[in-house]
Amino acid sequence: ELKVEQNPLFLSMQEGKNYTIYCNYSTTSDRLYWYRQDPGKSLESLFVLLSNGAVKQEGRLMASLDTKARLSTLHITAAVHDLSATYFCAVDNAGNMLTFGGGTRLMVKP
Amino acid sequence: DAGVIQSPRHEVTEMGQEVTLRCKPISGHDYLFWYRQTMMRGLELLIYFNNNVPIDDSGMPEDRFSAKMPNASFSTLKIQPSEPRDSAVYFCASSWSTREQFFGPGTRLTVL
Numbered sequence: 178e179l180k181v182e183q184n185p186l187f188l189s190m191q192e193g194k195n196y197t198i199y200c201n202y203s204t205t206s207d208r209l210y211w212y213r214q215d216p217g218k219s220l221e222s223l224f225v226l227l228s229n230g231a232v233k234q235e236g237r238l239m240a241s242l243d244t245k246a247r248l249s250t251l252h253i254t255a256a257v258h259d260l261s262a263t264y265f266c267a268v269d270n271a272g273n274m275l276t277f278g279g280g281t282r283l284m285v286k287p
Numbered sequence: 288d289a290g291v292i293q294s295p296r297h298e299v300t301e302m303g304q305e306v307t308l309r310c311k312p313i314s315g316h317d318y319l320f321w322y323r324q325t326m327m328r329g330l331e332l333l334i335y336f337n338n339n340v341p342i343d344d345s346g347m348p349e350d351r352f353s354a355k356m357p358n359a360s361f362s363t364l365k366i367q368p369s370e371p372r373d374s375a376v377y378f379c380a381s382s383w384s385t386r387e388q389f390f391g392p393g394t395r396l397t398v399l
Contacts, residue, residue: 210387219378220390265330273318273385274343277330 179204179270183278191286193255198281200249200266208269209249211240213262214280220265224251256285289313291391293379299397305367308394311360312381320380320388321354321364330378336362369398 180203190196200209208227212220224233226242226249233240237260239252249266263282267275292311300306312319320335334344336356344354351370356362366373376395380388 208385212390219392220380222387222389225387267330269385273337273382273388274332274335275320275388276332279329 179206179268179276181266181268181276181278183264183266183281185281186279187282187284189284189286190253190256192257195255196253198251198253198264198283200251200268200278202247202249202268202276204270205244205247206268206270207242207244209242210267210269210275211249211251212265212267214265215262223264253283256283258285258287261285291379291381291389293377293391293394295394296392297395297397299399300369301399302370303368304398305365306369306373306396306398308364308377308379308396310362310364310379310391312362312379313383313389314360316381316383316389317359318382318384318388319356319362320382321362322378322380322390323375324378324393325375333364366396369396371398374398 182201184199211223214220224240229244231242237254242249261284263280265280266278270276294309317338321333324330333346334354339356354364374397376393378393379391382388
């Protein structure tokens with residue numbers, strides 16, 4: 178059974194600081210997704226990582242995938258308040274079945 | 288495109304009642320997924336369809352839950368009878384082939 182673990186579960190950081198969210202998974206997969214969820218809202222797709230070594234960047238967020246280590250990271254650079262949300266990684270289990278991590282709730286303080 | 292459409296957005300019902308949640312996927316998408324989100328269990332995949340055919344329903348918690356997709360533009364998730372522990376946010380998502388999944392706004396279900 179595929180297990181997906183994120184850490185930290187909760188992250189409070191100051192504006193302007195850098196930090197990294199980690200996503201570990203237990204079985205082989207070469208397809209990983211990052212989603213953002215604002216309170217009371219739906220999930221918004223951020224990144225799709227499809228191969229080992231894949232790196233994607235959008236604004237202050239950068240995601241990477243290491244399939245050999247079964248690890249993905251979401252790096253936040255110079256955080257701003259608008260990035261406050263819950264971030265989920267999701268691993269493609271088998272042909273489009275996603276298993277989600279528990280989420281990382283990010284709060285960026287001014 | 289309007290995105291994935293779900294209705295109702297909020298549903299409050301009493302234990303024992305039948306609940307039907309509805310979803311319209313993005314036009315042209317051939318996969319449709321039903322998820323449930325709770326604080327305790329996070330996001331769980333309940334069932335998914337490919338070209339209107341159920342492929343995997345191993346996440347459906349009990350026989351009280353059933354899902355149908357009569358055509359490419361409509362799906363329902365039914366709970367009969369509902370119980371308080373079914374209270375959650377239910378999301379529908381769709382995708383084209385095995386590409387990224389796009390989520391609807393969700394239905395917040397409260398069973399009293």
